[in-house]
Amino acid sequence: MEPQNNTENPPIIWLNVAVFALTFIIAVVGTPLWAIYHGFDWIQLLMLVVAFSFCGLSITAGYHRLWAHKTYQAHPAIRFIFALGGAFALQNSALHWSSDHRIHHKHVDDNDIDPYSAKRGFWFSHIGWMLRHYNADRYSDYTNCRDLQKDAIVMWQHKYYLPLVLLTNFGIPIAFGLIHGDLWGAIILIGFTRLVLSHHTTFFINSLAHIWGSQPYTDRNTARDNGILAFFTFGEGYHNFHHIFENDYRNGIHWWQFDPTKWMIKTFSWMKLANGLRTTPEDKIEKALAKMELQRIQSYLSRKPDCGYRLEILQQEYDVLLTKLTDYYSVKKRIIELRKRKLLKKVENAELVQQYKDLKLRFNQQKRSWQVLAASYAS
Numbered sequence: 001m002e003p004q005n006n007t008e009n010p011p012i013i014w015l016n017v018a019v020f021a022l023t024f025i026i027a028v029v030g031t032p033l034w035a036i037y038h039g040f041d042w043i044q045l046l047m048l049v050v051a052f053s054f055c056g057l058s059i060t061a062g063y064h065r066l067w068a069h070k071t072y073q074a075h076p077a078i079r080f081i082f083a084l085g086g087a088f089a090l091q092n093s094a095l096h097w098s099s100d101h102r103i104h105h106k107h108v109d110d111n112d113i114d115p116y117s118a119k120r121g122f123w124f125s126h127i128g129w130m131l132r133h134y135n136a137d138r139y140s141d142y143t144n145c146r147d148l149q150k151d152a153i154v155m156w157q158h159k160y161y162l163p164l165v166l167l168t169n170f171g172i173p174i175a176f177g178l179i180h181g182d183l184w185g186a187i188i189l190i191g192f193t194r195l196v197l198s199h200h201t202t203f204f205i206n207s208l209a210h211i212w213g214s215q216p217y218t219d220r221n222t223a224r225d226n227g228i229l230a231f232f233t234f235g236e237g238y239h240n241f242h243h244i245f246e247n248d249y250r251n252g253i254h255w256w257q258f259d260p261t262k263w264m265i266k267t268f269s270w271m272k273l274a275n276g277l278r279t280t281p282e283d284k285i286e287k288a289l290a291k292m293e294l295q296r297i298q299s300y301l302s303r304k305p306d307c308g309y310r311l312e313i314l315q316q317e318y319d320v321l322l323t324k325l326t327d328y329y330s331v332k333k334r335i336i337e338l339r340k341r342k343l344l345k346k347v348e349n350a351e352l353v354q355q356y357k358d359l360k361l362r363f364n365q366q367k368r369s370w371q372v373l374a375a376s377y378a379s
């Protein structure tokens with residue numbers, strides 16, 4: 001990469017370099033050697049999955065969706081578990097992580113401000129940003145997380161971050177190894193391999209999820225939707241949706257999208273351990289999708305000769321779609337609101353519901369013809 005500013009080569013953070021390099025070498029060299037000469041049993045492999053999931057979900061459901069974005073509220077017991085799992089994942093304190101992440105969203109792709117700007121390349125956004133003192137001047141500035149400073153568990157974890165890191169990263173593998181009877185196997189697999197897998201899959205969200213995948217909702221930033229990444233990151237791979245609707249507790253909004261973080265938060269809400277789950281209004285999502293499709297086809301058509309007529313038809317169909325979309329969702333919202341306030345009388349109800357059904361049908365018809373037109377123009 002070309003130097004982007006005069007802070008391109010600040011001093012190296014040797015502790016981070018040593019931790020990342022040593023853990024990586026032990027995981028990559030030590031694990032296969034141990035597997036060949038000693039072997040791992042299924043209990044150890046199961047424990048690897050459990051420990052990896054504990055780290056991963058503490059970051060995705062805790063650090064990310066709970067603390068950085070406030071997409072829901074969680075019971076103190078859940079927050080305590082996330083605080084432990086976050087220390088186990090060795091990704092700095094929840095306060096620090098959230099502060100960096102809020103800057104990332106607010107200034108996404110701005111090479112001077114976004115702490116892990118994807119426009120500075122794969123290596124920088126993946127791990128390079130943590131290897132030098134890039135943001136030394138604002139390292140301990142948590143003014144963008146005043147709300148989190150009121151959370152006693154967040155502040156407790158921040159204060160005792162290092163002891164918690166040592167306790168979890170050494171304590172859990174050693175305790176498991178002693179109980180199970182293979183101490184060194186546990187240290188290699190649950191200590192080092194789990195940490196390296198957890199680190200790099202999470203880091204992929206800052207690197208790969210800003211490079212590889214589709215942009216169905218917005219192209220105003222580099223964030224991408226990627227089902228393969230979602231599989232390895234507990235649902236965080238739907239990053240294009242996430243960057244436009246960051247207050248939504250979901251990243252994969254469809255039932256068929258792999259988002260176990262969302263499923264876990266929803267399960268917590270059924271168990272009364274979480275509440276206030278925030279979702280984006282459906283009409284906003286539909287509008288973003290349609291607008292993105294319109295822009296994509298407009299730019300495709302404008303490169304073709306004699307595109308004026310098709311551009312006109314496209315715009316007309318889009319306008320009709322937006323009108324029908326607005327009509328349908330405004331009646332839908334009204335019904336939901338009246339039902340909530342128990343104000344719907346029987347007769348009114350029947351009338352409104354009929355109107356709702358008609359508008360829904362018309363909207364869906366228009367959506368289909370818009371999709372057919374979009375597909376025919378884009379090929």
Ligand SMILES: [Zn+2]
Binds near residue numbers: 206
């Ligand atoms: Zn991002």
Ligand SMILES: [Zn+2]
Binds near residue numbers: 064
């Ligand atoms: Zn985010």
